[in-house]
Each structure stands twice: as C-alpha cells, then as structure tokens.
Amino acid sequence: MNQSVDPGDTVVDATVGNGHDTVYLAKLVGPSGHVYGFDIQKTAIEHTQQALQAERLDHQVTLTHAGHETVAQVLPEATTVKCAIFNLGYLPGGDKTIITKPTTTLAAIQALEARLATNGVIILLVYAGHPGGDKEAQAVLDHMTQLDQHQFQVLQYGFINQVHTPPYLLAIQKR
C-alpha cells in the first residue's frame, strides 16, 4: 500500500483492531492527509487512540466506534479514497466470536468502490479458517469476480500449500 498512498491522501482503515495499520497509514498520508478508522469494538478504538496519541498522530485520524458499513455517512461528501484496508475475521487476542460479517463487509466494500480515486486500492486480508470465515470469504470472492474489469482490477494473492488456512490477500484497484 505504500506504493499507492502519498502524503495528503485520504485513506480508510476499515478494521482498526490494535491500531498498527492505522498508525502506519497516518504516517504515510502525513499532516496534510487523513485516515478514517472504524471498529465495532470499543477496546479497539481505545487502543488505537492511545497508539496514535503516543506518536502524536491523533489529529490526522478520525476514529468511528461503529461498523465499516457506516463509511459512506462518515466520509465527507466528494472525498475520494486512495486506499482502504480490511482485516477480516476476529481481532487477534480479542473475543473470537466477534467477527466481520458478509453483509456489512460487502456494504463497506461497495461504498468504498464508489469513492475510490483512480488507481486507488481496497486491500482485504481474508481469513477463512474461523467459524463463519469461509462464508464471508465466499461472499467477498463472489462479489470480486463479478466486478467490471473495465472499472476495476482484482488481484488475489496467497500461499496455497499451508495445512492451516492462511489468510490471502485481495486487492481491488480502480482503473
């Protein structure tokens, strides 16, 4: 994503979790850019806020304690997004029953597709190994394979000979 994101860009961390990606994105976009972060778990929002404050990056980030399906309402009108990141599944080290879901994940992806800048990317780290993960992964793949190739390029990238189901990466780039 550091190839896609420049200082001044608007980007989205759709699942802030422990805040590592949020901090990384805030550094990439710099003081003239902005990060919009989402999480349904209050502890995730709090940890991310602390991580951002520790690096004095909190003024570059708007955190929303709600699901990423609210992204269309939260983003300022006419703002285009250069990059959006999803870590699907559960929060590592957190409650494994709190997982991202097909309907809300797809709603967020579609809202972001409509806001993507030219050459902007949506990156999804897809975990299919937990209960419910395979259904979400299939719903996401079904959507991705149907995307108009004249509007978007969709790349799948992953290791295929692992015993445990490893995550794979999906990247949607707007042409």
Place this chain on the structure above:
Amino acid sequence: MNQSVDPGDTVVDATVGNGHDTVYLAKLVGPSGHVYGFDIQKTAIEHTQQALQAERLDHQVTLTHAGHETVAQVLPEATTVKCAIFNLGYLPGGDKTIITKPTTTLAAIQALEARLATNGVIILLVYAGHPGGDKEAQAVLDHMTQLDQHQFQVLQYGFINQVHTPPYLLAIQKR
C-alpha cells in the same frame, strides 16, 4: 525473478518459446552463470539461438531441443538451480495445438524441485483458457497444494475478475 537470481547462478528456461525470457535470464546470471533452455519445437530453439547470438549471450546458454521433462538428464550432476521458468500452454504466434501437457510438466517440476537451491524458485505462468489448459492447470495445482510447507512455499497470484481466462502465476520457493 530478478530478486532471486544473482550473477553466477544456474537457471532453467523450461519453455524457451520466442527466447525473450532466455535472453533476460542470460543477462541476469552473467558470464559466470548458466541458463539451460528447453523446447520441443525446433523453430523455438532456432529463434532463441538467434536472439542469444544477437546479444552475444549464446555461450552462457545450453539449448536442448527436447521437452523439459529431460531436465534431470541435461543438468550436470550436483548442480543446484536458483530459478526455473515455465510458460505453460502453446507458443504465442505458433501452432496452438502444440501445448505443454500435465505428465511432462509435472515430471519437469518434480525434477526441478529436487534440484532447487535454498530460496530458489520455480515460476509457472499458468494458462487455463485453451483446450487442455484447464486439465494441466488442475494437475499442477493439485501437486502444488500437496507440497510440504516445511520444504516449500507456494504462492498463487492472479487477476480474478477478467472475462477471458487470464494466466495466473504460481511460485514455488524452497525453504
């Protein structure tokens, strides 16, 4: 592959075709390295020989007019391979009925797995859109997904929303 190949390395072009990859590999390995190239089509061997001579690279390359399944006999004993490249399917611009086949492709891949240097890679560009291509692709995938993850990492990489079946990339790296 330019990240995997250093001057002095031994590499394999399993399907030399028009010779573009062969020339590129010969430049990467330099005068102290060597490229072993294979093709069942005489015109492919001739075109590649001409392309190499035009760049004065022919002394760094051994071309074999036979299928890549002969690689184990052609490579000097105890030689390890840093990189091997397969372009599966038919030769672009050539006879579309002359295609790589599951049995010989797998024989070559397995022979090369046994010769791979640590961190060495086998790269396959897999075309599944021509008659017979889907069967070969499935045979290759079946083999790859079974490879011991402690010995090899297998990465699949490709675009998934194209109307025409585009090639995808498989990369096998020895640990």
